[in-house]
Amino acid sequence: MTGHTISRNRYFLIFAALIVLLVLTISMAYVDLGPFNIIIALTIAIIKAVLVILYFMHVRYSSRVTWVFVSAGFFWLLIMFTLTMSDIVTRFSF
Amino acid sequence: MDNEQLTHETRSFVAHQFDDLEQQKEAGTLGMWAFLATEILFFGGMFMAYFVYRFSYPQVFAAASQYMDVALGGVNTGVLLVSSLTMALAVHAAQEGKRKQIILFLIITMVFGTVFLVIKGVEYHHKFVEHLVPGFDFHYEGAEPGKSEIYFILYFIMTGFHALHLIIGIGVLTVIAVMTARGRFTKEYYTPVEISGLYWHFIDIVWIFLYPLLYLIHVHK
Numbered sequence: 570m571t572g573h574t575i576s577r578n579r580y581f582l583i584f585a586a587l588i589v590l591l592v593l594t595i596s597m598a599y600v601d602l603g604p605f606n607i608i609i610a611l612t613i614a615i616i617k618a619v620l621v622i623l624y625f626m627h628v629r630y631s632s633r634v635t636w637v638f639v640s641a642g643f644f645w646l647l648i649m650f651t652l653t654m655s656d657i658v659t660r661f662s663f
Numbered sequence: 664m665d666n667e668q669l670t671h672e673t674r675s676f677v678a679h680q681f682d683d684l685e686q687q688k689e690a691g692t693l694g695m696w697a698f699l700a701t702e703i704l705f706f707g708g709m710f711m712a713y714f715v716y717r718f719s720y721p722q723v724f725a726a727a728s729q730y731m732d733v734a735l736g737g738v739n740t741g742v743l744l745v746s747s748l749t750m751a752l753a754v755h756a757a758q759e760g761k762r763k764q765i766i767l768f769l770i771i772t773m774v775f776g777t778v779f780l781v782i783k784g785v786e787y788h789h790k791f792v793e794h795l796v797p798g799f800d801f802h803y804e805g806a807e808p809g810k811s812e813i814y815f816i817l818y819f820i821m822t823g824f825h826a827l828h829l830i831i832g833i834g835v836l837t838v839i840a841v842m843t844a845r846g847r848f849t850k851e852y853y854t855p856v857e858i859s860g861l862y863w864h865f866i867d868i869v870w871i872f873l874y875p876l877l878y879l880i881h882v883h884k
Contacts, residue, residue, distance in 0.1 A: 581748070584747075587744050632689060638700065639700075650710075653715065657718055657719070
């Protein structure tokens, strides 16, 4: 099989990174940064998700067709978020 | 891969519509990702609703999120991350054809999944006692109880569907563990272990976003 095997150590390394990022996201939430709090929280969450997708879900070592399938899912999500939020943030005045 | 070199036993794993194991594995992986794309949009719709209402009522969401247990949510995030690690190790064991290790890691993964559900249940119970479950004698002390209820509706629907996925995931892993014990997988053929892992990791990713968005909105005072 061409199935690329990742060494066990790498899994533990990724896991350690995920825990560090979890601690980071909790500690950053206790600092008042105004609107930047949610931006930092989302950035850390996206980094964590990418780590899980690339290594735990083996996408980094998968075929190009798999990459297309993975990207497509998030691409449609991005279309929904972008179009809806561009409406919401410009339409109402609270 | 040269099919001639495979043992008869391994060749029997290839369904008749595929040329070889490689192609079959690729098709299985793509099928799972196509399903996960629909799952991304399923949860995406709820996240969309969340962002719209959080943008519309930022103070209300900040106040209502004070009722979340940051510590329990944080522990639960750690629990799911551990379960993802052990799931990855189960797939790793499958690649090496170590049957006992696969079963061991699958069981550990399911145990951590169950721990998550128990902690979630404790949190739900607290909300129930505090009358913060919409539809069940909802009574909110703070300002804007009507708009705050939207936050709690989103909280219960999003974490509820997440928990449902986890329950299904535990069911799937149980089946995979039984199949492993019955010797259905080899070093060459372990695709079901791998794609069940994809599902499990997806559930982890959903929670990675739910935790900061629902629990950590306004912990700084």
